[in-house]
Amino acid sequence: MSTILKGIAASNGIAIAKAYRLVEPDLSFSKKTIEDTDGEIARFRAAMDAAKSELEVIRERAGSELGADKAAIFDAHLLVLNDPELIAPIEDNVKNNKLNAESALKETTDMFITMFEQMDNEYMRERAADIRDVTKRVLSHLLGVKIPNPSMISEEVIIVAEDLTPSDTAQLNRDFVKGFTTNIGGRTSHSAIMARSLEIPAVVGTKTATEDIQNGDLIIVDGLNGEVHINPTPEIVDQYKKEHERYETQKAEWAKLVNEKTVSKDGQHVELGGNIGTPNDLKGVLANGGEAIGLYRTEFLYMGRDQLPTEDEQFESYKAVLEGMNGKPVVVRTLDIGGDKKLPYLNLPEEMNPFLGFRAIRLCLEEQDMFRTQLRALLRASVYGNLKIMFPMISTINEFRQAKQILLDEKEKLVNSGTSVSDNIELGIMVEIPSTAVMADQFAKEVDFFSIGTNDLIQYTMAADRMNERVSYLYQPYNPAILRLVKMVIDASHKEGKWTGMCGEMAGDELAIPILLGLGLDEFSMSASSILKARAQIKNLSKAEMEKLAEQVLQLQTTEEVLEVVKKATL
Numbered sequence: 072m073s074t075i076l077k078g079i080a081a082s083n084g085i086a087i088a089k090a091y092r093l094v095e096p097d098l099s100f101s102k103k104t105i106e107d108t109d110g111e112i113a114r115f116r117a118a119m120d121a122a123k124s125e126l127e128v129i130r131e132r133a134g135s136e137l138g139a140d141k142a143a144i145f146d147a148h149l150l151v152l153n154d155p156e157l158i159a160p161i162e163d164n165v166k167n168n169k170l171n172a173e174s175a176l177k178e179t180t181d182m183f184i185t186m187f188e189q190m191d192n193e194y195m196r197e198r199a200a201d202i203r204d205v206t207k208r209v210l211s212h213l214l215g216v217k218i219p220n221p222s223m224i225s226e227e228v229i230i231v232a233e234d235l236t237p238s239d240t241a242q243l244n245r246d247f248v249k250g251f252t253t254n255i256g257g258r259t260s261h262s263a264i265m266a267r268s269l270e271i272p273a274v275v276g277t278k279t280a281t282e283d284i285q286n287g288d289l290i291i292v293d294g295l296n297g298e299v300h301i302n303p304t305p306e307i308v309d310q311y312k313k314e315h316e317r318y319e320t321q322k323a324e325w326a327k328l329v330n331e332k333t334v335s336k337d338g339q340h341v342e343l344g345g346n347i348g349t350p351n352d353l354k355g356v357l358a359n360g361g362e363a364i365g366l367y368r369t370e371f372l373y374m375g376r377d378q379l380p381t382e383d384e385q386f387e388s389y390k391a392v393l394e395g396m397n398g399k400p401v402v403v404r405t406l407d408i409g410g411d412k413k414l415p416y417l418n419l420p421e422e423m424n425p426f427l428g429f430r431a432i433r434l435c436l437e438e439q440d441m442f443r444t445q446l447r448a449l450l451r452a453s454v455y456g457n458l459k460i461m462f463p464m465i466s467t468i469n470e471f472r473q474a475k476q477i478l479l480d481e482k483e484k485l486v487n488s489g490t491s492v493s494d495n496i497e498l499g500i501m502v503e504i505p506s507t508a509v510m511a512d513q514f515a516k517e518v519d520f521f522s523i524g525t526n527d528l529i530q531y532t533m534a535a536d537r538m539n540e541r542v543s544y545l546y547q548p549y550n551p552a553i554l555r556l557v558k559m560v561i562d563a564s565h566k567e568g569k570w571t572g573m574c575g576e577m578a579g580d581e582l583a584i585p586i587l588l589g590l591g592l593d594e595f596s597m598s599a600s601s602i603l604k605a606r607a608q609i610k611n612l613s614k615a616e617m618e619k620l621a622e623q624v625l626q627l628q629t630t631e632e633v634l635e636v637v638k639k640a641t642l
């Protein structure tokens with residue numbers, strides 16, 4: 072029977088494929104007494120052999136696709152599987168205590184894990200993690216349960232998961248992963264943002280996708296309307312194939328604007344930039360006619376690995392992006408870790424409210440070695456293009472001054488050592504905390520530009536966690552409270568002859584764009600896949616009319632009223 076799940080449209084487009092569940096498998100079992108211990112040992116050895124063959128294939132694939140360092144993880148797992156000091160006690164446990172293989176395996180490996188975890192030696196603690204992973208794999212073979220492994224996918228699928236971390240999302244293979252759907256998350260959770268930059272249709276926050284969808288079910292992810300169809304009828308599949316074609320035709324129309332500037336009907340130019348997470352994302356921005364990089368989220372360089380990137384590694388990435396943009400502006404945001412973006416190797420304590428916690432610039436001002444390394448890499452790269460640097464999560468003027476001073480120190484040291492550094496690096500801040508929006512007139516005297524981060528600005532203004540789908544109704548970009556803050560920031564910058572951009576998701580929102588144009592926003596930065604649609608829209612809007620529209624909506628009381636007025640005026 073066909074079922075429809077409602078969720079949040081997180082990334083445009085339509086995908087139709089079989090479901091692939093990326094969920095923790097159920098590896099529960101009960102302890103049993105076994106009479107045929109030889110038979111049980113044979114069963115255990117067969118599971119070990121199956122786990123070894125599986126790991127060898129995974130290692131091969133990881134080596135060729137992800138590089139030698141990722142493959143080394145699986146070498147370590149294979150070493151564990153071949154270690155007689157671990158295997159003999161498990162088999163003895165079956166034989167002497169007549170235990171079933173699952174219990175003998177778990178009891179013995181638990182003992183080793185506890186022992187290694189207590190050692191005062193990082194190498195041995197890592198071995199505990201290897202033993203835990205290997206135990207899971209052997210158990211899955213004993214129980215006949217499949218452990219999902221997205222890097223092994225070799226046919227077109229739609230991923231179904233409770234949630235996807237940004238690093239899970241980064242590892243999805245675009246050739247096979249046609250879409251995804253999750254139980255939790257909102258439009259601005261980072262897995263949703265990454266889905267947009269990978270141009271993978273996605274619906275998040277369905278609450279029950281992992282309960283309702285089985286492996287192999289035929290799924291339609293409708294990332295335009297936020298719906299997921301489970302085992303749809305052939306008529307519905309046909310209907311969606313047509314919808315998909317319509318969307319592709321529309322995209323081809325927008326694609327004609329790829330080499331044009333973004334100019335309103337009455338001649339006002341605004342800059343349309345793209346948001347990127349890695350140098351690889353640059354291709355998408357260029358293919359979609361981006362006039363700038365308005366946000367380079369450098370934290371992705373730090374994620375999905377087990378130690379900090381070196382200064383040279385960072386330098387190479389920044390240089391690649393600056394050169395790739397060929398003199399067009401590149402706004403690089405310094406490390407914004409925290410919230411839903413974690414760096415396990417920093418060993419930071421868990422926090423009750425990670426979005427309000429020790430993150431981004433707060434962490435960088437404390438962990439200065441890490442911060443200075445990034446700044447040096449940026450300064451060295453600055454001579455390869457048009458670099459602008461911005462600091463994330465600034466809440467006070469003092470934070471900005473401290474960060475700026477550290478940057479100036481590093482610049483002076485580099486220049487004194489004979490390294491060339493550009494003299495034209497603009498220095499700005501993200502405005503994503505209400506205190507900063509309110510004080511924008513003061514900030515505007517000291518910064519070169521603002522970039523409004525509405526994903527966080529909305530969450531902090533409305534006190535609504537951006538990851539929590541139960542309060543997602545409070546994620547209200549069109550609420551006059553948000554629009555008034557945006558206006559304050561833009562006006563304050565213009566008064567000091569500075570410029571304001573927006574790199575939160577609101578900048579690419581079709582219903583927000585008319586208001587933002589009217590409020591005088593200078594630069595709009597969005598997912599690459601939204602750029603051409605936004606350009607087509609702005610070409611049909613008159614700046615003068617949008618100024619009047621903006622004035623009008625600022626005086627309204629609710630989101631709904633604002634939406635009604637905007638739709639009437641522009642659609």
Ligand code: PEP
Binds near residue numbers: 407503526528574
């Ligand atoms: C924002 O907060 O709007 C923003 C662009 O930053 P991020 O989504 O990475 O927090």
Ligand code: MG
Binds near residue numbers: 503524526
């Ligand atoms: Mg933010």
